[in-house]
Amino acid sequence: MGYQSEETIFALSTGLGRAAIAVMRVSGPQSASLLTRLCGKVPLPRKAVLRRVWQDASVKDNLLDEALVLWFPGPNSYTGEDGFELHLHAGPAVIKAVAEALVAGGARPAEPGEFTRRAFTNGRMDLVEAEGIADLVDAETESQRKLALAQTDGALSRLYENWAERLKRVLAHQEALIDFPDEDLPEEVEQGLLNEIHALIGAMQEHLQDGKRGERIRRGVVFAIAGPPNAGKSSLLNWLADRDAAIVSPVAGTTRDAIEVNGSLAGVRVTFVDTAGMRETQDEIEAEGVKRALFHVKQADCVLQMFTGDMLPENVFPGALLIGNKTDLGPVPAKVLGMSVIPVSLQTGEGLNALRTILEQKVEALTAQSASGAPLLTRARHEAGVKEACLCLQQALEQEWPEMRGEELRLAMRALGRLTGHVGVEDLLDAVFGQFCIGK
Numbered sequence: 001m002g003y004q005s006e007e008t009i010f011a012l013s014t015g016l017g018r019a020a021i022a023v024m025r026v027s028g029p030q031s032a033s034l035l036t037r038l039c040g041k042v043p044l045p046r047k048a049v050l051r052r053v054w055q056d057a058s059v060k061d062n063l064l065d066e067a068l069v070l071w072f073p074g075p076n077s078y079t080g081e082d083g084f085e086l087h088l089h090a091g092p093a094v095i096k097a098v099a100e101a102l103v104a105g106g107a108r109p110a111e112p113g114e115f116t117r118r119a120f121t122n123g124r125m126d127l128v129e130a131e132g133i134a135d136l137v138d139a140e141t142e143s144q145r146k147l148a149l150a151q152t153d154g155a156l157s158r159l160y161e162n163w164a165e166r167l168k169r170v171l172a173h174q175e176a177l178i179d180f181p182d183e184d185l186p187e188e189v190e191q192g193l194l195n196e197i198h199a200l201i202g203a204m205q206e207h208l209q210d211g212k213r214g215e216r217i218r219r220g221v222v223f224a225i226a227g228p229p230n231a232g233k234s235s236l237l238n239w240l241a242d243r244d245a246a247i248v249s250p251v252a253g254t255t256r257d258a259i260e261v262n263g264s265l266a267g268v269r270v271t272f273v274d275t276a277g278m279r280e281t282q283d284e285i286e287a288e289g290v291k292r293a294l295f296h297v298k299q300a301d302c303v304l305q306m307f308t309g310d311m312l313p314e315n316v317f318p319g320a321l322l323i324g325n326k327t328d329l330g331p332v333p334a335k336v337l338g339m340s341v342i343p344v345s346l347q348t349g350e351g352l353n354a355l356r357t358i359l360e361q362k363v364e365a366l367t368a369q370s371a372s373g374a375p376l377l378t379r380a381r382h383e384a385g386v387k388e389a390c391l392c393l394q395q396a397l398e399q400e401w402p403e404m405r406g407e408e409l410r411l412a413m414r415a416l417g418r419l420t421g422h423v424g425v426e427d428l429l430d431a432v433f434g435q436f437c438i439g440k
């Protein structure tokens, strides 16, 4: 059994704003007495019942609402402790009155992510699965949903746990070599151990090299739109956004600040960043805009490099897609510096369907799952942990002394343990759960 929380917490688990129903969620040791206080008695576990909700049901004082009530006794509930839900009429006054009744009964408002934090502390899920739940709540696209769901289901946890298991066996063999150096342990023990370390390093490197795919799906694929002034970059952004997000004008140097628009392509979340036209300029503000444009070009997963037939680019940004605009005014070459050009006219719409298809293909290529179907790396926290474990294993291979090798193996083990939250993560928890929304 995990620890027992002392405090009973509550939060509105459904969003604010006009709605029919609001779910008030409660968890902690005083749940049963609170539920009795508000509704008179505790219903059967997980059976929805319709009850009147009072400020104090024992004296039928001050009726607050009529609600659907669900009782979730621990330890098999979401949080692992006693809890209940009130499905209320979603008026702000109802919610406020019920919150006040809960406070009067001894509960306090929950911190962001506190329900899931309790689920973690009570051993209902590990840290990677908890992060998956936060991502599932935030998921806006189909690919984000699938990635997060796989993670809540433990696919990524199982990968990390499998490494930790294998490492534990390596460490046990290493300890045997330390404790019985002169005994006749078979030669194969040391060779087998080294082979396994190599295999683990290989698996970790493959996971890391699976690149930024998982992170791209989770955070969105970023396209930066760059090129000289007046090429039609803001016109392209507005077409992609399907609204007037950026100012379009015949004046060269119109856009200064980078303008970001979110959308979805091929079921993937994408961000398009329109930037200032790049040129030498005396204007201080425009120069700052150009600086920011270069920053976004560097950060982007793919650059949409725009130009027109009368000002061909002298160089191409790495991995860029070349877009030749204003075909209505004159032809653009089929190739520039050996690279194919996508001809379009934002004015007439010519070539835009083809462009959309190319962008969808690009997004698919940037986020494609590996053929093995192995779970993807999704967060910088995981990347750092796997990198650290991998580095320790590489250092273990370089140690002459068995004791030193053992130490590096233990450090690798610890790095993996911190990933899933099985060891020494107290310092991490505020950072992980602070990113959740209230009521989760």
Ligand SMILES: Nc1nc2c(c(=O)[nH]1)N(C=O)[C@@H](CNc1ccc(C(=O)N[C@@H](CCC(=O)O)C(=O)O)cc1)CN2
Pocket (backbone or CB within 6 Å): 023, 045, 046, 072, 073, 076, 077, 078, 085
């Ligand atoms: N109204 C409501 N909808 C919800 C949730 C919730 O807590 N409340 N969830 C929460 O995020 C998600 C579903 N997750 C859930 C997880 C466990 C249980 C549950 O009833 N557990 C049982 C034990 C089940 C068993 O082990 O057999 C229990 O509480 O006794 C319910 C929902 C999404 N939808």
Ligand SMILES: Nc1nc2c(ncn2[C@@H]2O[C@H](COP(=O)(O)OP(=O)(O)OP(=O)(O)O)[C@@H](O)[C@H]2O)c(=O)[nH]1
Pocket (backbone or CB within 6 Å): 228, 229, 230, 231, 232, 233, 234, 235, 236, 247, 248, 249, 250, 251, 252, 253, 254, 255, 256, 275, 276, 277, 278, 325, 326, 327, 328, 329, 344, 345, 346, 347, 348
């Ligand atoms: N004829 C024609 N004009 C276009 C086309 N696309 C954009 N324009 C015009 O070109 C001008 C510049 O367009 P913008 O989209 O503001 O260009 P920009 O690249 O964002 O320019 P800066 O922000 O100054 O760097 C505007 O007057 C647009 O209406 C096109 O395909 N054909």
Ligand SMILES: [Mg+2]
Pocket (backbone or CB within 6 Å): 233, 234, 235, 246, 247, 248, 254, 255, 274, 275, 277
């Ligand atoms: Mg512009």
